[in-house]
Amino acid sequence: MEKAIPYKIYLEESELPKAWYNVKADMQVKPAPLLDPVTKKPITEEELSKVFCNELVKQELDETNAYIPIPEEILSFYKMYRPAPLVRAYCLEQKLKTPAKIYYKFEGNNTSGSHKLNSAIAQAYYAKKQGLKGVTTETGAGQWGTALSMACSYFGLDCKVFMVKVSYEQKPFRREVMRTYGASVTPSPSDKTEVGKKILSEHPGTSGSLGCAISEAVETASKLDGYRYVLGSVLNQVLLHQTIIGLETKTAMDKYGIKPDIIIGCAGGGSNLGGLISPFMGQKLRGEADYRFIAVEPESCPSLSRGKYVYDYCDTGRVCPLSKMYTLGSGFIPAPNHAGGLRYHGMSSTLSALYDQGYMEAVTVKQTEVFEAAEYFARIEGILPAPESSHAIKVAIDEAKKCIETGEEKTILFGLTGTGYFDMLAYEKFHDGNMVNYRPTDEEILNGLKNIPDVE
Numbered sequence: 385m386e387k388a389i390p391y392k393i394y395l396e397e398s399e400l401p402k403a404w405y406n407v408k409a410d411m412q413v414k415p416a417p418l419l420d421p422v423t424k425k426p427i428t429e430e431e432l433s434k435v436f437c438n439e440l441v442k443q444e445l446d447e448t449n450a451y452i453p454i455p456e457e458i459l460s461f462y463k464m465y466r467p468a469p470l471v472r473a474y475c476l477e478q479k480l481k482t483p484a485k486i487y488y489k490f491e492g493n494n495t496s497g498s499h500k501l502n503s504a505i506a507q508a509y510y511a512k513k514q515g516l517k518g519v520t521t522e523t524g525a526g527q528w529g530t531a532l533s534m535a536c537s538y539f540g541l542d543c544k545v546f547m548v549k550v551s552y553e554q555k556p557f558r559r560e561v562m563r564t565y566g567a568s569v570t571p572s573p574s575d576k577t578e579v580g581k582k583i584l585s586e587h588p589g590t591s592g593s594l595g596c597a598i599s600e601a602v603e604t605a606s607k608l609d610g611y612r613y614v615l616g617s618v619l620n621q622v623l624l625h626q627t628i629i630g631l632e633t634k635t636a637m638d639k640y641g642i643k644p645d646i647i648i649g650c651a652g653g654g655s656n657l658g659g660l661i662s663p664f665m666g667q668k669l670r671g672e673a674d675y676r677f678i679a680v681e682p683e684s685c686p687s688l689s690r691g692k693y694v695y696d697y698c699d700t701g702r703v704c705p706l707s708k709m710y711t712l713g714s715g716f717i718p719a720p721n722h723a724g725g726l727r728y729h730g731m732s733s734t735l736s737a738l739y740d741q742g743y744m745e746a747v748t749v750k751q752t753e754v755f756e757a758a759e760y761f762a763r764i765e766g767i768l769p770a771p772e773s774s775h776a777i778k779v780a781i782d783e784a785k786k787c788i789e790t791g792e793e794k795t796i797l798f799g800l801t802g803t804g805y806f807d808m809l810a811y812e813k814f815h816d817g818n819m820v821n822y823r824p825t826d827e828e829i830l831n832g833l834k835n836i837p838d839v840e
């Protein structure tokens with residue numbers, strides 16, 4: 385007999401994952417290697433270690449070990465806010481009158497308000513273990529900076545955050561949360577770095593971009609003794625740490641004999657989506673099970689949906705390694721939208737490869753539709769979702785509505801990556817009817833792709 389499914393499925397402490405899962409180990413065709421931006425040759429462990437922490441470099445390059453044990457210190461930090469609940473959205477199902485069964489994994493139950501803490505704590509741990517004094521990073525919407533500040537204060541590391549200027553000005557509360565946890569926050573572009581000065585002289589009055597803030601953070605780390613740069617998305621190591629999301633989800637679903645048909649996540653740099661789908665993708669790659677995976681992107685920044693699969697710079701300053709990925713070009717500046725975490729020009733190289741190999745789909749959604757879905761969801765399920773997360777909500781609702789027409793009882797799982805308390809200016813715009821949609825023209829996309837590096 386089927387076990388009754390509770391509204392929230394929690395795991396016992398003894399059931400929590402003890403290792404992250406490295407999906408690359410199960411891929412027949414591996415993602416293309418990172419290249420040195422100058423020589424255009426595959427970058428070595430030694431070269432990467434100048435920028436990133438040693439242990440994280442090992443994780444970045446690992447293509448063979450399927451499971452990477454989670455150190456005790458990280459496991460005990462995880463216990464403070466994990467397991468994250470897997471929720472059966474009974475109320476939403478009833479409201480929609482759909483035969484579909486909807487589940488979501490909620491990652492907003494910590495002060496940083498998103499899944500980013502899962503990787504921040506791991507990266508801070510390895511930096512501490514290496515005896516570093518501190519780390520530098522960039523933050524766009526502010527979730528990553530907040531998560532990293534929390535993680536650094538836990539391990540007693542200094543944390544220098546370059547925050548995209550427009551967010552620095554629009555989100556003073558995020559900034560203050562970071563400072564509460566002891567981080568220093570600098571609006572980017574700044575005059576504290578060479579690359580920042582250059583960008584300021586070329587584009588006076590610019591409100592900044594993620595790519596530019598990355599360059600400033602990398603430069604700062606490379607000039608300071610005992611500092612390394614850390615990144616909150618895109619990289620394999622981040623995706624690896626985020627597999628805690630998918631592993632918990634899969635354990636919880638297996639416990640109740642639930643098998644999702646469709647798994648949906650929003651995609652910025654790809655870390656939450658990659659983390660959620662990895663264990664399921666592993667089964668698909670090994671031929672053990674089949675699932676539909678859907679990446680949801682904003683219409684204004686459609687890396688997978690409309691980008692090109694080529695080597696590109698990860699940052700505007702072109703100091704980071706080159707990555708083969710779906711990209712809109714490092715010079716692509718998306719129209720301002722209210723899902724700051726989804727405005728990156730590129731995509732995780734692992735997800736890019738999986739998409740290229742046909743294992744995953746991608747769709748784009750309009751900003752106003754996203755906020756309609758967000759508000760609908762908040763009123764029914766109670767949680768006030770982040771605009772980023774609401775991209776996944778929108779597509780989950782769409783899929784559930786299709787089931788009404790076909791009568792199919794599909795099981796839909798989506799990642800609810802965070803809460804939207806710091807995004808109320810965006811909600812205000814939506815409520816006042818001042819929110820606009822933006823779809824870049826083909827010409828704008830071609831323009832962004834003009835300066836991709838020349839690599840075979």
Ligand SMILES: *Cc1c(COP(=O)(O)O)cnc(C)c1O
Pocket residue numbers: 497498499500527528616617618650651652653654655656657725726770772773801802803
């Ligand atoms: C950063 C962020 C995202 C997007 O980042 P990914 O690396 O693509 O997961 C999504 N949702 C929230 C709440 C975020 O903070």
